[in-house]
Each structure stands twice: as C-alpha cells, then as structure tokens.
Amino acid sequence: MGAIHIHGGIPLQGQVMIQGSKNAALPILAASILTKGSNLFSGCPRIADVEQMQMLLRSLGCVVRWEGDKMRVDAHRVCSGSMPREAVTGMRSSLTLLGAMLGRCGQIFLEQPGGCVIGSRPINLHIDALEKMNVKFARGDSILYACTEGLKGAEIHLACPSVGATENIILAAVLADGCTVIHNAAAEPEIVALCAYLNVCGAHIEGAGTACIRIEGVKELTGSAFEIPADRIVAGTYLFACLAAGGSVFLERAPVKEMKAVLEVARALGAGLQCTGTGLYVQAPNTVKSVPCVRTAVYPGFPTDLQSPLLAVLAGGMGKSIVEERIFEDRFRVVPELLRMGAKIRVEEDKTAYVEGQECLRGARVTAGELRGGAALVVAGLGASGETIVEGKKYIDRGYENICRDLRELGARIYSV
C-alpha cells in the first residue's frame, strides 16, 4: 500500500512550485475526446488519477503520450470501446467521459464511477440533465448505458451547483444542436478552465465562473495547446502544512485569486500572508489560534477539499473551533486517525466537528482512507512531536504529484517507505 514516514516538529522553510490542478486537468482531458485533432497540454500534473484518465482515453482510441513535460492527446480516432474497469471505478472523474463520449460518439457504456468514499456520490443530476438533452439511459447493477440520436440544447436548472454535473452538461452541449443554458451552475475555477479550453478549441461558451452558463452548439472542435492552471487545493494543503509545522515558505504559482476564503481562514489562525504576482508568502504564527466556525461551501466559499487539512491544523493549535461540512455527508472519516495522534475532536451528525486544540499532537502510525484525509494526516504529522507513519500513500498519490518531494523542498523530514 506504501507509507509516508514523517519526523515532526521541524518548522518549514523554503519554496515549492505548485503543481497543475487535478480537478481542472481531468475534465479537460475528457473534453479532448470532443476534438478531431491533436492537443498539447502543459502543466498537467503527473498524478495517479491523470494516469488513469490516460488509460481510459487510450481505451477509447486516443493516442496519449508525454512529450517532455507536456502531454499530447490525439483524438482523431475515437470509438466507444470498453474501458478498463479499474480505471473507471477507481475515480469519480471518469464520469465526465459520459458527456464527452455522448458528444463525440453518441453512446457510452460506463461502470458506476468510483471516487473518494466521502459520501454517496449520486449521479441523479447528471442523468436528469442529459435526459433533457435527448439522451436515453439504461442502468444495470453497476453499469450505465447512455445513447442519443442527436444531442439537443436545453434549459437546465440544477438543484445544487454540482461541479461534475455542470462539467458533463457543458461537454454534452458544445456539439449539440442548439443552445443550452445551465442555471445554478457550479462556478469553481475548474469550470472556468474547462470552458477556456473548449473555447480555444472553437466552442461558444459564455458565463463560465457564474451561476448561469450559456453554450451555443457548434459543428466541430479542433485540437489545441492549453496550459492547466495551478492547483488551489494543493496550494492550500501546503499553506496549512506550514501553519501546522511553523516556519515560513513561498508557494510559487499558488492561484491566490482563487483562494480568498482559504486565505481569510489562514489569517484568522494567525498566519502572515503576502500575495505576490507569482505566488504566496506564508509566515506561520508561534501557535495557531482557534476560529469560531468555518463552514465548507461551494466556490467561492471555503472548499470542502481543504476541510480535513484544516482540522489537522486546528487540532494542533490552541482553543476551541468548530468546522461544519456542508457539501459531502461523510467527510470526517479522518477524525479517528487524528484522535490516535492525541487530537480532541467531537463530530456531531457527520456535519459538525468540535475541535479543542492540543497545542502539539503526538506522532503515531495512522492510515489514510481517502485523498484529502491522507493529506490531512501528513499535515498533522509535520506538526506533531516524534515520528508519524501514514499508511495508504496510494490515496494521496491520486492528487499530489509527490507530496514527499514537495515538503522536503520546504525542509520537512519526510520520505516514502
């Protein structure tokens, strides 16, 4: 399973380059299927989920290869083949192949997509919206079959601003007949990046980053070159790592404009922050303060993906804080592992965590069960006294190119075993 070994209590110093965004790269790679041409992506993170997506694209007929530090995806020939089960069921973002393949081939067989066990992860919003666009579905135990005789533009009102559902609708709409309007659309930066890429390829999309997105269907999309933006969640993780361990760091390429809510919380915890044109300077306080209440929300609110790393920081700080999870129904799974490190956290109804800071956690052998919970255990280990071993490195590798390499560049004593 692989593990990460951390010698805690060492303040961080130095600078690190923030990798490309996992949650921008994955839908953009899926979207490349819609182009009858060759695409060249720079800044694509070398993470396990991207490798899985590469496998899926190849199984559908794309030619995918690294060219130095850029990734080439040639989608001249795409056919709805059977996709490797482990790649589909291993990650949620395989779901975006639904919209892309319907747009390209008009049909797709898809095993029930996987992803982090942070809730039930339903797909009703995806299905309801695509049915309005002239898609027919047949569902087996764990199989989804979708087909269309021609995608039609539609007016869609999302019950909640689902990131994945917004992405799937956009992917189905760009080559559809007519205009599609998405109301209550997700406004995350990853949606903006996806629409920017598709517009470079010849799509007509307006309103990305707002709650109302309008897509005018076009006949064809051409391949293009595109740079994947930096990962705001990785930048936030390393920001919290510095708060937990102490010290001062520079996060090069940190997308500070997309991190307002995170920076506001960091300042409340006592961090000194300086946003520059090329990144973010972080100065940790001697002791992390408490915060009355932090509630996760859709963008531009505090991101649910940084809720677990925040818990780790608060647990090693001082005073009483409250963290409310309002996006997923089971995203406090890391708490039992933090308790093994001496944390004092009480969770009520899987929605609210009451944290009493212990000023310093103690190293322990702990186990990651999902991506951001695993990152939170690394953050906790950096601030804890003694040695921490985090089992389940494979979960962390899904979203972090090389968390040990990055944190060693910041002076941490951390290595994978």
Ligand code: EPZ
């Ligand atoms: C994306 O997941 C991200 N994953 C998640 O990041 C992120 O936490 C999430 O958006 C929220 O920002 C990728 O981009 C690959 P949603 P997604 O659809 O699209 C409910 C990480 O750690 N919902 O916005 O699955 C759902 O249950 C991952 O990088 C329905 O009810 O998130 C949840 O409560 C974890 N029906 C809420 O909406 C649906 O059909 C938000 O989910 C779809 C979603």
